[in-house]
Amino acid sequence: MFKGKKILLVEDEESLAIGLEFNLKQEGYKIIRAHDGKKALEYFESQEFDLIILDIMLPFVDGFEVAAIIRERLPQIPILMLTARSAARDRVKGLEIGADDYLTKPFHLKELLLRVHGMLKRKMWYQSSIEKMPIYRFGIHEIHFEDLTAHSGERVFRLTPHEALVLKYLIDHKGKVVSRKELLENVWQIRTDVETRTVDNFIARLRKYFEPNPEKPEYLISIRSAGYMFDEK
Amino acid sequence: MRRHQSLQYILIFILAQIAWLSLLGLWIYWYISNYMVYNEASQNTTYRPISAKTNIIALVGGLILLVAVSLGMSLIFARLSIQLKIAQLYDNFIATVTHELKSPLSSIQLYLETLKRQRLPGRKQKEFIQRMIQDAGRLNNLINSILEIAGHEQKKVAHHFEVCDADPTLRSLVKEAVDQFKLPSNAVQITGKVSGKIISDRNALKIVFNNIFDNAIKYSTAKPIILVRFDRMDNNLIVEFRDQGIGIPPKDQKRIFDKFQRIYDRDIPSVKGTGLGLYWVKEIMKYHGGQASVFSEGKNKGSTFRIVLPIYQTIAKHHSKRLLKTTKRSQEQPNSKERGNRV
Numbered sequence: 095m096f097k098g099k100k101i102l103l104v105e106d107e108e109s110l111a112i113g114l115e116f117n118l119k120q121e122g123y124k125i126i127r128a129h130d131g132k133k134a135l136e137y138f139e140s141q142e143f144d145l146i147i148l149d150i151m152l153p154f155v156d157g158f159e160v161a162a163i164i165r166e167r168l169p170q171i172p173i174l175m176l177t178a179r180s181a182a183r184d185r186v187k188g189l190e191i192g193a194d195d196y197l198t199k200p201f202h203l204k205e206l207l208l209r210v211h212g213m214l215k216r217k218m219w220y221q222s223s224i225e226k227m228p229i230y231r232f233g234i235h236e237i238h239f240e241d242l243t244a245h246s247g248e249r250v251f252r253l254t255p256h257e258a259l260v261l262k263y264l265i266d267h268k269g270k271v272v273s274r275k276e277l278l279e280n281v282w283q284i285r286t287d288v289e290t291r292t293v294d295n296f297i298a299r300l301r302k303y304f305e306p307n308p309e310k311p312e313y314l315i316s317i318r319s320a321g322y323m324f325d326e327k
Numbered sequence: 328m329r330r331h332q333s334l335q336y337i338l339i340f341i342l343a344q345i346a347w348l349s350l351l352g353l354w355i356y357w358y359i360s361n362y363m364v365y366n367e368a369s370q371n372t373t374y375r376p377i378s379a380k381t382n383i384i385a386l387v388g389g390l391i392l393l394v395a396v397s398l399g400m401s402l403i404f405a406r407l408s409i410q411l412k413i414a415q416l417y418d419n420f421i422a423t424v425t426h427e428l429k430s431p432l433s434s435i436q437l438y439l440e441t442l443k444r445q446r447l448p449g450r451k452q453k454e455f456i457q458r459m460i461q462d463a464g465r466l467n468n469l470i471n472s473i474l475e476i477a478g479h480e481q482k483k484v485a486h487h488f489e490v491c492d493a494d495p496t497l498r499s500l501v502k503e504a505v506d507q508f509k510l511p512s513n514a515v516q517i518t519g520k521v522s523g524k525i526i527s528d529r530n531a532l533k534i535v536f537n538n539i540f541d542n543a544i545k546y547s548t549a550k551p552i553i554l555v556r557f558d559r560m561d562n563n564l565i566v567e568f569r570d571q572g573i574g575i576p577p578k579d580q581k582r583i584f585d586k587f588q589r590i591y592d593r594d595i596p597s598v599k600g601t602g603l604g605l606y607w608v609k610e611i612m613k614y615h616g617g618q619a620s621v622f623s624e625g626k627n628k629g630s631t632f633r634i635v636l637p638i639y640q641t642i643a644k645h646h647s648k649r650l651l652k653t654t655k656r657s658q659e660q661p662n663s664k665e666r667g668n669r670v
Contacts, residue, residue, distance in 0.1 A: 107430045109458050113437040120445070151426050153595065178429035179422070199433035203440040 096214045097122030099144040104134040104160065105176070106152050110199075114147070117203060118210070131155025138164055143171065145213055148193070150177040150184065158191055165192035169242040170220065170255060172213040176201070194255055216259065216281070223262055230265055232313060232326050235304050237261065244303060251303070256281070260296050264314065264324035273321035297322055336411070340404045347397055351390075358386060416587035416602070423589065423601050427469055431462035469601070476603055479610060486528050486614075488650040490639055493525045493564050494557070500532055501555055504540040514550065519557035521564050524639040526647050531611045535619070538604040539632045543570035546595065546630075562641035563617070569631045575623040583621055584609040608634075616646060 101118060105111040106129050115125045126141065128134040130153040138146075146164065150157035161173050172195075175188045180198040188196050194216075195209055224239040231237075236245040239262060242253045253261070259281045264272060274293045282292070297316075301308040315323050438455045441447070447455070498517065505515050544551045547570060554569040575583060579590050589602040605619075612619040616637045623630040639647065 107434065109462055110430060110434040110437060112458070113434060113441060113455070117437070117441055178426040178433075180425075199429045200436045201433065203437055203444065 096144075096211065096218075098124060099214055100124045100126065100142065101210070102126050102128065102134065102137055102141075102143045102146045104128045104131070104146065104148045104152065104157070106130060106149060114206075117207065121207060121210075123210075129153075131157065131160045134160050135163060138167075144217065145172045145174065145210060147174050147176050147210070150175060150179055150188070158187060161188065161191045161193055169252065169258075170217070170240075172217050172255070174209060174213060176206070190254075192254055219280075220259060220262060223266060227265075233304070237265075246304065253303075257296060257300060257303075260293075261300055261324075264322060268324050268326075271317045271320045271323045276321070293322075336404070336407060340400070343400060344397070347393060347400075351393055354389065355386075416585075419589060420587040420602055424469075424473070427599065427601060428466065431465045434462045435459050472603065472607070473601070476607055476610075479607075486650070487530060488526055488528050490524050490526050490647075490651075491529070493521050493523050493636070493638070496525065496527065496529065496532075497521070497557060497564075497566055500529075500536045503533060504536045507537060508540055508544055510540075510544075510551070510553075515553045515555060517555045517557070521557045521559050523559070523564065525564060525636050526639045526642065526650055527615060527636070528611075531615070535608045535611050535634060538608050539568045539634075541604065542632070543568060543572055543630075545599065546570070546572040548573060559638075560635075562638050564636045564638060565633060566636075567631055567633045569629060571629045574626050574628040575621060575630050576626055577623075580621055580623060584619065612636075614650075616642060616650075 099122075101123050103111060103114055103118070103125050105114065105127070108129070111127055111129065115127055118125050126137055126143070128137050132154040134146075134148070134152070135155065137143075148157045148161060152160070157175060157177065161175070164171060164173065169192070173193045175193040175196045176199065177184070177188075177196075178199045185196050194213055197206060197209060220239075228240050229236060229238055234247045237243075237253075237258075238245070239258060242255065242258045244251055244253055260277065263277060263281055277293050297314055298308070301311050301314050304313055305311045313324060313326065315325055317323050438459050442452065442455060501515065501517060505512075540553065543553050549571070552571050554567075556565075556567040556569070558565040558567070573595060575590065582588050583590070584605045586606045587602040588606070589600060609619045612634055617635045619632065619634050621630055621632050
């Protein structure tokens with residue numbers, strides 16, 4: 095399904111990079127390899143990619159900075175951070191900057207390949223979905239799904255890719271109850287035995303952005319024991 | 328986070344000092360004003376409510392105590408600052424060592440899972456196995472190096488000091504480093520010649536040479552060129568390694584030999600290392616009775632590492648005896664640790 099998709103692999107450990115390149119090529123992906131942050135940005139400027147696999151501890155420009163620059167220019171491109179840094183603060187920083195996923199070394203090959211596949215699937219769904227509806231308006235808000243910007247009255251801000259994905263999914267299913275399980279499987283592409291609190295945290299963030307009173311939501315409504323529903327009265 | 332914490336400590340310290348000084352000022356003010364009142368009152372009467380002698384003793388004694396408390400606080404603060412700095416460096420060390428350990432480990436796991444997952448042609452299998460062996464070697468080197476530094480600090484490392492001719496020994500060490508890093512023959516040029524003998528632990532000196540070469544290679548943006556110069560100055564032999572790498576800013580030159588110290592700069596072409604290599608170089612040179620230093624005119628102007636070794640004939644007899652005795656003792660201890668390589 096995703097054969098021929100182009101991946102930028104940014105990894106300074108030669109041995110690991112060669113092994114990763116081999117396996118990703120076996121899956122049918124096209125791989126461009128960069129061994130430092132500077133080179134990664136050069137490739138990013140000159141070519142188009144479908145996904146980026148990014149290490150953090152890189153020479154010249156570290157992975158966090160590379161991710162921030164890439165995210166600024168191309169908000170939708172999926173970024174998978176693959177790093178030895180497993181501390182919670184690094185994980186949070188990576189995800190806050192805009193990485194879509196964070197995998198720590200050493201990792202299982204199968205898991206990495208599944209995550210890459212999931213990210214590409216998500217990207218495809220999102221792209222086909224925004225082609226039908228690139229802009230959505232509700233209340234005083236206007237969401238531009240192409241560049242992930244939100245206009246709330248005078249205020250303009252940018253959503254993270256995951257925030258946009260959650261919102262898009264709920265809007266696409268307007269008036270219907272969407273369970274946490276469904277959101278996790280379709281937005282995060284992960285099994286449901288993983289923390290469902292992640293969904294609640296994202297909904298809480300979206301409510302802060304768009305609800306006049308997040309305590310009494312008008313758009314992103316909680317349905318007891320069932321999940322969430324997007325609605326416009 | 329730690330920076331924020333240390334700022335908090337500095338603020339607390341400053342506030343405590345202000346509190347002490349205010350107390351002192353208040354106390355002096357109170358003492359003088361009371362003294363004046365008593366003085367005035369005592370002129371009108373023959374009764375002396377407080378003896379002047381007691382007052383002075385109390386004042387001077389109090390001042391001394393206050394100064395002592397203040398000094399004690401300063402000492403505690405200085406000690407705390409050092410501890411905080413060490414903790415910060417230790418955190419950096421853990422982060423870099425974790426990176427250095429996890430990277431080859433991930434690589435080995437990846438190749439093993441690849442071999443398990445699919446049937447590969449023999450040539451590919453061999454290539455992957457070779458890569459795993461290299462990664463395992465890298466892990467082994469790193470672990471040995473860390474253990475050896477710890478052992479050295481606890482004086483458990485075997486020393487093999489012997490008296491040898493300086494020139495051939497030093498030249499062979501350069502050659503071994505060239506071979507180890509697979510440098511082309513024109514990448515290293517040797518000038519100068521030294522005569523005389525040195526008392527050296529050859530394996531330890533090999534670590535010194537390898538670490539200096541490793542640094543020169545890691546921190547060169549172009550193909551590395553290293554100029555090695557042998558010289559003699561008074562009673563010492565000097566070996567200088569001049570590279571054309573990214574150089575070292577003056578502010579970092581002093582602390583580059585400190586334990587866990589690493590320079591973070593976006594122009595640095597490598598992130599590998601633990602911050603122990605040059606510390607080890609310094610320690611090895613120290614127990615040889617020599618020293619290690621670095622000079623660089625600044626960023627992008629290359630670096631010159633210099634090691635100084637005392638000539639055997641000029642070393643005080645008791646010192647050379649002590650070194651050779653260490654060797655004898657370590658040879659008698661079969662459990663003394665073997666050496667690693669570079670960190």
